[in-house]
Amino acid sequence: MCGIIGTILSTRNAAEKIMLGLFAEQHRGQESCGMAVSDGKSLQLRKEMGLVKEVFPQAILDTLPGFAGVGHVRYPTRGKNCESNSQPHLIKLLSGPSFAVASNGDIVNYKSRRKLLEDDNVFFESDNDGELLAKFIAYYIVRRNNSPEIAIAELIRNVRGAFSTVFLTRDQLYAFRDPWGIRPVSFGRINGKGWVVASESCSLDILGAKSQREIEPGEIVIFESYNKCKTIRYTDFGEAVEPQSRRHCIFELIYFARPDSYEFGEYVWNVQKQIGSSLAKDDKEINPDLVISIPDSSNFMALGYADFKKIGFDIGLLRNHYVGRTFLKPEQRIRDEAVRQKFNPLKGYFKGKKIVVVDDSIVRGTTVRKIVRAIKKTGAKEIHLRIGSPPVKFPCYYGIDTPTREELVANQKNLEELREFIGANSLKYLSMENLKSCVKHPENFCQACFNGDYILEPEAGFSKCNK
């Protein structure tokens, strides 16, 4: 998973704004971050492993003057092959034009699109989707002497998958999105000062920008200057069969997005509360003494659950938020992520109590198992685990870093086996039906990770590593 930012301003401090915007999106990617900035004459790029506040201290920002720019944060990846794949990607044409791209989402026909380009001499340095998008656009600009907007439209017609993307030239900023609107992206206005595009609206908030709206699926917004922008659709320049429905990623609302963001026409916190209520509604047989979350990801679900039950939400696990440098050896990382270091159950809290623990989802099931055991040890009488999503049974091809089908515990154990593995007194998932009732337009959402209904099948040879 990744986060993106773009900005175009009346002032030359784009780098500082991008840094702050990326800081607000740090939860979308903690491995590496980068930005490309334009001062009107040329583009400068800087990207590095590390957290935003580490990679971009003031002294570095000072070396990146510019009125416009794009930025990116990137999630920890697993494989060695992915190591040099950070964004943005930069292209400089001899004749002057320069481009930079930052994108969030996976391309499912990555290989065939790259092959098209490679067949026409476009070479690649990495396996990164962002590089594909950058070169695709450059190719259509250079080959057909197209304007950037036509090149982008061509890209949207050709490239299939999830992409919420910002594209920077020396004097303009573009933002566009795949026709299904899989990943979030919206834009806002800093009063009299300029535009900001961001994966999540919490980034607009930190910059004091007034959110305008999401970039529409298939839309291309052209920010011509700090106070001018226009919008077109990828279908404006050629035939294309537009998708009949949107396919927003439901998992963004369940887990990934920050609860204070507004995404896909929904307040994230509100959807999560609805999920909690919905879980409670189906839980009539249980009268818990306490309802707790696993902080912070299921806080609002637990709040919703407790609200419905009218018994009051409780905080029963303390989470340690201190982290150090990100460059740890693998063994250390494992140890660092040990549940005991991160979560501590309150003493004297659970004794003799019947507890509902709400979690957002189960992927491998190992963390929640350790937490349930830790709570049990403090004297809880019963632990009832409620999951704010249906079982995750299918990998995501559009940008969420889920493991293979085999590693998903819901494919390995039935409900009773899983309950026993975790050690809970009962275990219930949110039903697909109920999930739908928690969002305004369920038909607009991709739920492939739950039901395997992929709107876009990946090509043969698709590998999750070229994200």
Next chain:
Amino acid sequence: MCGIIGTILSTRNAAEKIMLGLFAEQHRGQESCGMAVSDGKSLQLRKEMGLVKEVFPQAILDTLPGFAGVGHVRYPTRGKNCESNSQPHLIKLLSGPSFAVASNGDIVNYKSRRKLLEDDNVFFESDNDGELLAKFIAYYIVRRNNSPEIAIAELIRNVRGAFSTVFLTRDQLYAFRDPWGIRPVSFGRINGKGWVVASESCSLDILGAKSQREIEPGEIVIFESYNKCKTIRYTDFGEAVEPQSRRHCIFELIYFARPDSYEFGEYVWNVQKQIGSSLAKDDKEINPDLVISIPDSSNFMALGYADFKKIGFDIGLLRNHYVGRTFLKPEQRIRDEAVRQKFNPLKGYFKGKKIVVVDDSIVRGTTVRKIVRAIKKTGAKEIHLRIGSPPVKFPCYYGIDTPTREELVANQKNLEELREFIGANSLKYLSMENLKSCVKHPENFCQACFNGDYILEPEAGFSKCNK
């Protein structure tokens, strides 16, 4: 403020345990950290600026073999004079014995005690209380050929102030505490493996240690080996007028300690909930739509308030927990601490609502003011601010980093002026009376920051900087 750790084990991995224990106490001090470890022959010291996980990666821990040790985390200080004052402090005697000390708390007769030692040729490298304690003990061991326990008893008789301290020799670990028990410290047992002493019980939890109890005020616990310990009192070796009452720091329970810690015979979370209930009980005229905290410090107070009102606690502010390196330039620090970077109010949450915001205390009032304004901007109808403590009017001489009397806003504005400054529709503090009702033995607590009733007046010339 600071946090301490001590351990003595059957195995040689004391450094790793100390690192983990300090990690759990990181909230007590984020400026510097250090540890001294004994392998039975000599003591090794390492201390540095930075967070625990940065200063003590595995590669460094590997260079610190030992079965016993003491550790320390230290709070950001303000003045230049304090910069080289990190702990532990180490003393090596030519004849073999070596000592290390880590302590939490301020000494109010620091100057006169140091003068006594200086008059007898003991020299100092820093202005740190920990160095005073280390040298005081060494002085009594060497001068009078005393045992460490007698030296420690002498220290407790002589030095006045707050000190929860661990003292390491080449083969034993000691833990002791001032006769008023101002700062917390407890100890626990890792089954069959050894002892752990820690400022807070959450440190014992992370180490899998079973908490035994607090070190008593005036008590000296001697951990002779991983499975033997004995206890004495400072009055065992000489006359001394013991204080008639304890003076635990009430502010630990209100703000400083982690809610999952058990301190002063109280579950911290529980006291904070009681405070919340107590605030609600006196708030009959208000029927709020929402009750929120300022995360995470007033979470449990808000929970208590909401519980009493039976209206359900809510999370209305999102907090960004990502932090980078700690070595920031002053201007950056200020900017980093900007409220907007740290807290974001949920959109669509407060619109038209009557909200109770619970905070733990008001020191300068600037942060809560910005938060109240930010919530107002999202459309809240009314904001009622409730403070989980009486007005902070007096500086702390025993280790809390409060500003001078003049800088405390409660000394500058009356309640109505302060309400207006903050921009809340109403403002109420917890009364002294109600605060007392929230702990089992109110007579055991120091409340000097609220009432100016200092059990130990600082000497003339006492400076808060030698902490």
Next chain:
Amino acid sequence: MCGIIGTILSTRNAAEKIMLGLFAEQHRGQESCGMAVSDGKSLQLRKEMGLVKEVFPQAILDTLPGFAGVGHVRYPTRGKNCESNSQPHLIKLLSGPSFAVASNGDIVNYKSRRKLLEDDNVFFESDNDGELLAKFIAYYIVRRNNSPEIAIAELIRNVRGAFSTVFLTRDQLYAFRDPWGIRPVSFGRINGKGWVVASESCSLDILGAKSQREIEPGEIVIFESYNKCKTIRYTDFGEAVEPQSRRHCIFELIYFARPDSYEFGEYVWNVQKQIGSSLAKDDKEINPDLVISIPDSSNFMALGYADFKKIGFDIGLLRNHYVGRTFLKPEQRIRDEAVRQKFNPLKGYFKGKKIVVVDDSIVRGTTVRKIVRAIKKTGAKEIHLRIGSPPVKFPCYYGIDTPTREELVANQKNLEELREFIGANSLKYLSMENLKSCVKHPENFCQACFNGDYILEPEAGFSKCNK
């Protein structure tokens, strides 16, 4: 200026060999370094600002397993535009093949060649010659389905300028050189273990490789495995007018190469000694008491001068070799390079003496001026400055980092003015005639920096910054 390394081995420790080889070539570039390594399946790249021993500690080498690789060190550049231009450059084809290129030398038709590629959709990330070479080769492989050797031959036919280059695929290593042989490159054999290609033979020495010979101008050597190699010429695959003569860079022998290297059929130390003798031969009127060098660059010239005069060489200036990190602020760099920090004249050495100071060349004249003044201050009676090369009057277009024509002091002052500026009692340059007598085949050398006779005129718009 830059240095390159390539290796193909029977073992998987190519990274360590490349690191050592680069270490021996550190004098050719101290700004950044990098390497690309193949394990037979894929190529891994790592490049960073800093010295070789800093960028490639053992822990990093351990993450770069591979049996073959290429490496690069790069000289400090001045302009901001050059900052992200480090080498090697990597290209990965979807169908499997991957390439990496490291090159030394400047391309004078860089712009038109890049335009050719750009016109056919090949995009660039940097202004670096190495990227041009990498993409040119990839283009000819992919477009015409050519073998790497034919693509390289095509490159040599098309690209004009200086290039001593290594090219890595997943299983083979190639080394080639422009038809004029402007920059050095030779190869050697590690007995029974593999091949090494290096800018200078001192790199072969450090690796225990037995030097075989130079790569010939226009030659392509294909290292098929650790014990097989074959050679072709770029003319084997198509018509081409081969240059009638070589144009080795004479400045390599005068200044750039390490004296222990064997380059262009000459022992560098030996040429420098010949130069010294030649200077002395024309200096009959002078009977110096002392002959000194400016360490370490003119040591052998001074030795040659002293030998001829039969008066014994002397060391009169001490040089401080300690350097710290390379990331210094500009102002510091200037200060660091202050002559007084680097050179100290011996006290009591020059008093009343008539001294010949031999330097290798004069570019701006400011350093030698400070040194002459410092020696004067110690009491020298006369200082006669002898320069081991003709006046540098023309910029180099083939890779040496000389300033513009205007900044070359030899274009600003006549001999007498320059002598006075420097403060020497006399000043003599080596004559062009004499320079020729110091190498075996003077007709094989480019001396454009002295006589402006450029074999390859740069294109309009050629900028020294795309090096």
Next chain:
Amino acid sequence: MCGIIGTILSTRNAAEKIMLGLFAEQHRGQESCGMAVSDGKSLQLRKEMGLVKEVFPQAILDTLPGFAGVGHVRYPTRGKNCESNSQPHLIKLLSGPSFAVASNGDIVNYKSRRKLLEDDNVFFESDNDGELLAKFIAYYIVRRNNSPEIAIAELIRNVRGAFSTVFLTRDQLYAFRDPWGIRPVSFGRINGKGWVVASESCSLDILGAKSQREIEPGEIVIFESYNKCKTIRYTDFGEAVEPQSRRHCIFELIYFARPDSYEFGEYVWNVQKQIGSSLAKDDKEINPDLVISIPDSSNFMALGYADFKKIGFDIGLLRNHYVGRTFLKPEQRIRDEAVRQKFNPLKGYFKGKKIVVVDDSIVRGTTVRKIVRAIKKTGAKEIHLRIGSPPVKFPCYYGIDTPTREELVANQKNLEELREFIGANSLKYLSMENLKSCVKHPENFCQACFNGDYILEPEAGFSKCNK
């Protein structure tokens, strides 16, 4: 071994001067460095592992304003026990006075002196001689209410061993030296701006200071302000039997000092040349074709040898001066110090030649052995090794980091065995007699490492590690 600096100025940039002075003394210690600076009100200390230019970049110097200060560089030590022993040492008295000490040299009655202090309650943090000196002085100032000069005089009367020391108070700088003058230290004047004290005169040169003279053995120089200084002797304040002769360390002139320094009344380069001549004088039977040094330590000895033989000095080995960070793992360090990485014999230079190699001394014999072999491999006919000092048979107790008696190869092999071990055709040492002829006052020198004649026997229990 270590180097020291002290300065007192009319301006507030003492830190920058100390940094530069330490940079010139970097050869005396590369492990750690530090400085203490006074702004007239208080002393600030900063010390860290690393090279001077790394530890003290401009940004750090800017945080150390002050008009006076002392600095220190420290040599790599071997044992774990020595790790936290860097200098300067700081003492702050409650009543105001503060002191800092930096010293070069070992104290042979360290233990008994420390015991005296410890018996009177003075405690130690390290095993460092500098801390002993700092506390000794503080003790005499505080205990007897003495002036610093009397305390220093007392110290010189009591402490035996080598110490060239600078002592800083809040407003004055003191420099003093043991009565035998074992280690060098001199002082100079920056015209109208202040004083500088330094281990070596090359430090004065880099600061533009005019050298005044050495601090005399037993002398205490008090720099009262930037333009006032006075001098006393330790015997001025009490009886003391002054040593009848000096005992300057002869090894400083042979190996340790920079050749451009003036030490012990001798130009270091000149003594080394004399040594070379002396070796040649006794070498009548040999007519070498070449005379080379092992750069850079025996350059001047080889020059002297060649001069005498009138055959011209040659440079036959190239030395690689690039070094990276100093924090290397032990194994790497070993590898880094591999002879092949550091020295490369010129190719085509030695073929068929009879060579004299001059080295300054033999300690373990392993490095010279590898060099001799490497030269042999290049085709040398004969290699005659000449050593510019007598056999090193005895450890140094006064500050040179020689190994134990058993590790000194001259105690393990006789001359013929050693010659064979090294692989030279002949091997000759400088005789004691000849060594004496190379300095003006041989009776003033300690030659204990050659003849075991220790002026000061170390106490029982003396360990070389408390340096």
